[in-house]
Amino acid sequence: MQLNPKTQDFVERVGLALENLGTTRTLGRLFGLLLVADQPMSLDELARLLQVSKASVSTNARVCVQIGLAQQVGIPGDRRDYYEISPGSFEQAVAARLSAIRELVGLAEAGISAVDEDNRVATARLEEMRDFYQFVGDEMAKMMPRWRETRKPVNSRKRQR
Amino acid sequence: MQLNPKTQDFVERVGLALENLGTTRTLGRLFGLLLVADQPMSLDELARLLQVSKASVSTNARVCVQIGLAQQVGIPGDRRDYYEISPGSFEQAVAARLSAIRELVGLAEAGISAVDEDNRVATARLEEMRDFYQFVGDEMAKMMPRWRETRKPVNSRKRQR
DNA sequence: TGAAACATTCAATACATACTTAACGTAGTG
DNA sequence: CACTACGTTAAGTATGTATTGAATGTTTCA
Missing domain, CATH: 1.10.287 (Helix Hairpins)
Structure with missing residues (x-):
């Protein structure tokens, strides 16, 4: 998957907005990216698209799950962790x-x-x-x-x- | 004016709460102090009771006014700035x-x-x-x-x- | 068994920013 | 006019914390 400039802007705006609402910017960007994703995304993919370290994605994704913003989802025959926006x-x-x-x-x-x-x-x-x-x-x-x-x-x- | 331990605790709790809501802790403390004040307070008084510098109170009080949390009030025959919780x-x-x-x-x-x-x-x-x-x-x-x-x-x- | 592919953890770094001190500007006051 | 009282501004410091890079732990697969 690849991000066109408009979605890039969107992700960045979500990052700023969530940061202003009390989270970190990276967590906001992560959430923004998941918002526009057409399917669950792996840690590596998230790290690549957000241009941050895998470690940062790992912790931020975990936080997203803890506060109910995202959920982990498994894909058969794949041992990677995938994440998507949680329904609620x-x-x-x-x-x-x-x-x-x-x-x-x-x-x-x-x-x-x-x-x-x-x-x-x-x-x-x-x-x-x-x-x-x-x-x-x-x-x-x-x-x-x-x-x-x-x-x-x-x-x-x-x-x- | 003097703060008894219970109000001291209260001020501190408000500081933490407002900090979690996105402001700074000092601004939260300032707001908490104004909440329990029985009359408008001067910058010096606020600084003394909060045990922070007058400069910090100055800027934080200004922010409080800007976002509608507090208001400035004048006292006849006194050229100091007084602050109190704004009605709304x-x-x-x-x-x-x-x-x-x-x-x-x-x-x-x-x-x-x-x-x-x-x-x-x-x-x-x-x-x-x-x-x-x-x-x-x-x-x-x-x-x-x-x-x-x-x-x-x-x-x-x-x-x- | 070894190597590869993952995710997580931890110490170190980088970064943002709130606070302090000191200097400044201004207006009263003797 | 000097002196004091007061509020603001600005540079520097301190503090918290998010991110990184490296190390660690696990699982899968050849």
Whole structure:
């Protein structure tokens, strides 16, 4: 496989975007490459196309799998490791954000019990923080099933499988 | 003003949390300190309580203001700069996430036009990515007014101002 | 058994960047 | 006008960490 300039640009943009979202650039590039791949890719192929060391791909691919962005897939008669985008990767990414938000609720509660009782302004602020992130977390959790709903076929006769 | 151990811990936890969310730890600590403050704080005071240089506070406070987390406030008869949490800071933080999500929609579209037409699997994947983040972005945008709705007083007779 | 093809691990390097110190600019104040 | 108080800027340092190259471990195959 070979990368044309446009996909090269795309991979690079994904790298930057994911880096800004808290991952490393190489991991972002790896994810971007898997996004445009038409089939699972081996470590060597990934390393060659990304122009990074095999070691880096190894660790980054592992991380991708751990956080649910990619999955390992075997190919019969081949002992190499192949990777592809995992089916729920986008939902997974949002789920990770969700747990970060839940953490903020806990933080706000810790803050409330940390400040002096007579510090009304801080208490009110932290209560709003708690309520806000509680609200956002709940709403995001409710969002996901709704998304899956939109993916279902509109006509039950067309149901596959 | 002085920090008791519990608020010290809180500030530190906020520092870690915000660092994990992509800011620097010091900025997170600064934000955490402002969260528990009972009044606007000067640069010197912030530097003393956080035990960092005034220069660091200066730049970090400026960043906080730029991204809508804090605001500068003046005190009559005092030429120092004072800072406090800005009213819409939490909503603002979510809004920043929202624009990152919108960026992902654009990325997916760029990907779609980058891959070969006969690469069905990648095209389908990128279309799902586009639709998904479009959905999430829209839902998050709709979330915010709903949140403000919950803040309104239930009884119109209690309306303040 | 040896060699080849893999993936992983580890120490060393390279790189990015946040922070500090010091210098600077500016505006009040005596 | 000097002096102080204050905030910002800029160069240098320090720190964390991602990547590399080499070594290691495993499996397959001749």
